[in-house]
Amino acid sequence: MKPTRNPATPATTGTSPARPPAIPEQTAFLDAYPDYVDTAVLDRLRATEYRYLDARNHLYLDYTGGGLPAEAQIRAHAERVEGDCFGNPHSANPTSTASTELVEQARAAVLRFFNASPDEYTAVFTPNATGACRLVGEAYPFEPGTRFVQLADNHNSVNGIREFARTRGAQIDTVDLAPPELRADGAEVRASLARPVPETLQPSHPDGSEARAGLFAYPAQSNFSGVQHPLEWIDLAHRYGFDVLLDAAAYAPANRIDLAEIHPDFMPVSWYKLFGYPTGLGCLVARREALARLRRPWFSGGTIQAVSVLGDWYHPADGPAAFEDGTVNYLSIPDVEVGLRWLSAIGMDTVRTRVRCLTGWLVERLAAARHATGTPLVRIYGPTTTEARGGTIAFNFLDPAGRVVDERVVARDAARANISLRTGCFCNPGAGEAAFRLHRADLRKPELRTAATLDEVLAAIGMPTAGAIRVSVGLVSTLGDVSRFLDFALSTYLDRFPDTDGLPPRLAC
Numbered sequence: 030m031k032p033t034r035n036p037a038t039p040a041t042t043g044t045s046p047a048r049p050p051a052i053p054e055q056t057a058f059l060d061a062y063p064d065y066v067d068t069a070v071l072d073r074l075r076a077t078e079y080r081y082l083d084a085r086n087h088l089y090l091d092y093t094g095g096g097l098p099a100e101a102q103i104r105a106h107a108e109r110v111e112g113d114c115f116g117n118p119h120s121a122n123p124t125s126t127a128s129t130e131l132v133e134q135a136r137a138a139v140l141r142f143f144n145a146s147p148d149e150y151t152a153v154f155t156p157n158a159t160g161a162c163r164l165v166g167e168a169y170p171f172e173p174g175t176r177f178v179q180l181a182d183n184h185n186s187v188n189g190i191r192e193f194a195r196t197r198g199a200q201i202d203t204v205d206l207a208p209p210e211l212r213a214d215g216a217e218v219r220a221s222l223a224r225p226v227p228e229t230l231q232p233s234h235p236d237g238s239e240a241r242a243g244l245f246a247y248p249a250q251s252n253f254s255g256v257q258h259p260l261e262w263i264d265l266a267h268r269y270g271f272d273v274l275l276d277a278a279a280y281a282p283a284n285r286i287d288l289a290e291i292h293p294d295f296m297p298v299s300w301y302k303l304f305g306y307p308t309g310l311g312c313l314v315a316r317r318e319a320l321a322r323l324r325r326p327w328f329s330g331g332t333i334q335a336v337s338v339l340g341d342w343y344h345p346a347d348g349p350a351a352f353e354d355g356t357v358n359y360l361s362i363p364d365v366e367v368g369l370r371w372l373s374a375i376g377m378d379t380v381r382t383r384v385r386c387l388t389g390w391l392v393e394r395l396a397a398a399r400h401a402t403g404t405p406l407v408r409i410y411g412p413t414t415t416e417a418r419g420g421t422i423a424f425n426f427l428d429p430a431g432r433v434v435d436e437r438v439v440a441r442d443a444a445r446a447n448i449s450l451r452t453g454c455f456c457n458p459g460a461g462e463a464a465f466r467l468h469r470a471d472l473r474k475p476e477l478r479t480a481a482t483l484d485e486v487l488a489a490i491g492m493p494t495a496g497a498i499r500v501s502v503g504l505v506s507t508l509g510d511v512s513r514f515l516d517f518a519l520s521t522y523l524d525r526f527p528d529t530d531g532l533p534p535r536l537a538c
Contacts, residue, residue: 092503098305161313181459249280253460254411255421
């Protein structure tokens with residue numbers, strides 16, 4: 030009998046990886062990164078399940094912005110929806126029951142993927158990682174005497190939590206980043222967590238519940254620079270009485286997360302960044318103990334056990350249902366299980382190895398490029414080695430005189446070459462401010478509060494451009510992709526003064 034496999038499980042068997050045909054660049058690359066050959070399965074998948082990239086000549090370098098779906102994932106969705114009937118899960122009829130079973134299977138699959146005990150953790154499905162962050166921010170018991178400690182490297186979806194904290198009287202502390210690596214000093218993190226709250230502000234809990242110091246929020250990996258911050262900070266924060274929100278949106282697509290080893294209280298995840306499909310669906314993986322401390326400021330359909338209008342009372346549902354507002358995306362949530370199975374069959378270590386090899390090579394080649402004047406071709410923001418960093422590289426091109434090339438020029442030129450990359454501050458202003466070596470005084474000038482346009486903001490701050498260039502490699506990136514980008518960079522900007530005529534106005538960072 031011929032063996033079969035799930036249509037959304039990659040075929041990873043075959044002959045052992047072989048060294049590609051020797052050409053000078055490949056030879057140098059494989060000499061520097063010999064374990065790249067162990068990731069040959071990704072080249073086979075690129076040619077079969079992601080063939081739309083090469084068929085349309087796309088050079089995709091925005092994996093930090095979003096992953097790409099395999100054709101098998103799309104087929105699995107279509108086959109499931111065409112093959113049965115699914116209804117709103119807030120009922121007990123047959124179609125509702127069918128949806129509920131698949132949603133709960135996906136919830137269990139999330140915990141298995143992150144090796145999280147269902148006794149300790151649960152998974153709350155959200156519209157995206159931003160929705161997961163908002164759930165925590167709006168419901169966390171901030172009050173005078175508690176603190177919100179944030180790393181300056183956070184995505185805006187985490188930065189926004191400070192407004193919930195500020196509104197409720199909590200103290201806000203920000204741990205700065207140090208250029209050029211854009212890492213935080215561990216001693217400063219410890220000092221910020223250890224800073225005592227004045228006795229007059231210490232919250233009291235007459236009901237005898239445990240008083241928490243507050244919430245510490247940081248990314249496992251920067252979406253700006255690719256820096257990977259120490260996961261050991263989780264235990265450190267716990268020792269000082271903090272709950273921890275670990276933003277895993279940029280880290281999870283190429284790194285193994287084991288929640289039996291690390292124990293963040295809240296971990297936002299965005300599924301399309303892991304495997305491209307479905308979009309509009311994220312998750313808050315949360316410790317049950319920490320989830321129980323949240324106090325939602327409202328309720329909605331699907332989040333309550335019972336409610337009375339005339340009696341003016343309600344009883345919230347237990348567990349994740351209390352946080353999943355309205356009807357969940359029951360036709361797409363099962364695709365999360367499909368995507369997790371897809372990644373698991375490939376192996377997260379395989380993905381990480383490929384990302385590390387290509388990132389290291391690209392950083393080395395960019396850093397080595399020089400104009401005839403001796404000026405570097407690029408200025409890299411963040412690590413220039415593969416140590417404690419992911420597949421995200423932020424930089425600016427420099428012209429032969431050492432001036433920053435306007436990011437709008439690069440966006441224009443890359444689009445003409447059918448290259449997808451990012452320009453701007455990537456919703457991470459703190460990392461951008463550190464990269465451009467701005468200080469608090471620069472950002473607290475009175476004229477910044479009345480600036481009408483982004484160009485007026487830049488002029489007041491004294492910045493030469495509105496942001497950086499970001500390229501990021503991922504699941505099915507290849508040496509050919511990196512080589513093509515290097516060819517583009519050298520042929521377009523080396524020993525050239527780019528044309529800046531006709532650039533569109535800057536509307537936002």
